[in-house]
Amino acid sequence: MSNLVIRKVAVLGAGVMGAQIAAHLTNAKVPVILFDLAAQTGAKNSIVDKALAGMKKLSPAPFGNSADAAYIEAANYETDLSKIAECDLVIEAIAERMDWKHDLYAKVAPHLAPHAIFASNTSGLSINELSNGFSAELKKRFCGVHFFNPPRYMHLVELIPTATTDADTLNKLETFATTTLGKGVVRAKDTPNFIANRVGVFSILAVMAEAQKYGLPFDVVDDLTGTKLGRAKSATFRTADVVGLDTMAHVIKTMEDNLADDPFASCYPVPPVLKALVDKGALGQKSGAGFYKKEGKDIKVLDAAKGEYVTGGTKADELVARILKRPAAERFKLLRETDHPQAQFLWAIFRDVFHYIAIHLDSIADNARDVDFAIRWGFGWNEGPFETWQSAGWKQIAEWVAEDIAAGKALSNAPLPAWVGEVDGVHSAAGSYSPAKKTVVPRSDLPVYARQAFPAALFGENTADPKTAGTTVHEDQSIRLWHQNDGVLIASFKSKMNTIGPEVLAGLQKAVELAEKEYNSLVIWQTASLTGGPFSAGADLQAAMPLFMKGGAAAVEPFVKAFQDTAMRLKYAQVPVVAAMAGLALGGGCELPLHCAHRVVHLETYIGLVELGVGLVPAGGGLKEAALRAAQAAGAYGFTNLTEFIKPWFQNVAMAKVSKSALEAQKMGYVATSDTVVFNVHELLYVAKAQAKALANAGYRPPLATANITAAGPSVQATLQSIIANMRDGGFISAYDGELATRVANILTAGGVEAGTNVDEAWLLKLERQNFIEALGQPKTQERIMGMLSTGKPVRN
Known part of the structure; x- marks a missing residue:
């Protein structure tokens, strides 16, 4: 495989995903041109400019350093399409409309460099259909590259080839995504919603269906399906609110529209409660209300029966919480046999997902490993669904699922495929099971993976x-x-x-x-x-x-x-x-x-x-290094006044940033x-x-030890004291924070010796120790330390 040289990337579409993909590329020092429609009034690139400005305010932040937004070049389709020829990779990330994407492709294709990889960030549209109209040569360089939101933080990227995508193109893109962008890459088949959204969204639909069946409120379901199951803290309904209920409904509708012959087709219509929320504009976090609604400091939860928001925070029953702490085989036996609606609900949602992945493994993925990693990396589960099944006892779980299907308790009457009974599990030291190949498939041998001494492990693999x-x-x-x-x-x-x-x-x-x-x-x-x-x-x-x-x-x-x-x-x-x-x-x-x-x-x-948060001052050489580096930086520029070199260090420490x-x-x-x-x-x-x-x-x-660290001196300390006074008077720090910050200032300026005096590291380390011990002797510091040790939270006194 030859090297993939990415000098510049074009991202088409400055919406939520496109803009944040551009931001993450910039984090990785990849030059980006971000395109969108030309504005009808004002500056042509104002749509992109607005998107870039908005990203600086987002939390979690798309940029590792917000100043890097300046390195994204804004462009528009009306005047700047020729710039696409400069790019080695072009990623389309516009709205999920096949016709809109085809219209854009017709405009873009003539400007693509002959070697450029062209990829769509679609979350579920057919990659083969998207490539319709391309030349045979361009089809070889076209594929899906599905990032998850937010792109900086979500580890998963799904790569989806067309029937004719060049294998070398995929290998190069996988290598780039893995090392340069830091992603976990899973290759998916070109089926609706690919792997992660297909299984992940079905799991959400199963939760909604079973919660209604067992009469469980949304907040109880979220307490049951979050960290207690080793999944994201936002669990099910909070996750839907964060993603956006309109987005969730769109992804579900993609399955309904394209999977009419699926054995689980009856599950795919948008659930009535979700449709009702979308219809009235309650789209989740972005609209202020969804399954949850914040009223003042209170978080209220939707009561579906009443159609109104009520006080939330109801937790799972302690009996069920204790069951979830048991070893896997015992845990599933107890969930299935315990006559408690919450336990029965949990068994049901696991059974539904096990049933679903067994039926669909062959059509959506090459092997079970890809399904597990897609769900772990795309939905934040600690364990993939096949891992969970195998750890609980493959044969026993399969028997119980089959019994429930026969009894009409499952969401589909389709029987488990024959291969389920032919294996003792899907993950082993030799690889992960592929129904199409009727054998296990080893991990990728791409050279990039030799860089991973300890790749992400799966239950049953026996990895190092x-x-x-x-x-x-x-x-x-x-x-x-x-x-x-x-x-x-x-x-x-x-x-x-x-x-x-x-x-x-x-x-x-x-x-x-x-x-x-x-x-x-x-x-x-x-x-x-x-x-x-x-x-x-x-x-x-x-x-x-x-x-x-x-x-x-x-x-x-x-x-x-x-x-x-x-x-x-x-x-x-x-x-x-x-x-x-x-x-x-x-x-x-x-x-x-x-x-x-x-x-x-x-x-x-x-x-x-x-350290100031627990009433102490840094004393492990950190302030010594700060004073040393400030003096060296000032000396490199020929400055004798160290104020502007000391001040940033001081402010970071004083504010515990x-x-x-x-x-x-x-x-x-x-x-x-x-x-x-x-x-x-x-x-x-x-x-x-x-x-x-x-x-x-x-x-x-x-380095050579130096005794020539230039002391900042009393005048710089006086400047730092004025900063302390302003922070204290402005309410940014407490009076005791101010006392601790004074100690920090004293150390950074070398303890009151005259400006320009040469001191050594031992002198600064001694100042650190003295101030640390003196602070430790103060009652307010002791209150902070005991508060932190007992509650894990800083005490403000």
């Missing part, structure tokens, strides 16, 4: 466990040191939330010692990154509490000193230390990486020094512009090791 893989050289209850026989030592924390206590610090010290003796580099990487967990939630306050209770604030100083010493050991190690970061990196979890030779950071990494992405963390200074941002979390370890090896191969030497 990152917690035990490789060769372990040291392990205790808090940290594991291991390698993969390539000269790179890896340190992985094992503490809760990967917090940093004495044992983790000792383990990191040992890691540096071992790496210097026997390895070419050290990488800090957490197995939790693969499942959305944190890099590190910071210092382990729980571990420090016994010290405090026994000897007061002063007794904690050795722990703080050990933390600083470990950070300095990482910084001055004789081999390169690379932090591979993903998820939360707060407090000490931000400070340790600041001392590493390089950081490889997943886009969705949220970094910040948040956390970056909303790795790109924003670069802007804040927590990640250097020379550091590496990766988009696929499964490639994080691979890239971190590659960077570590590259540094080692280049003859890495640690």
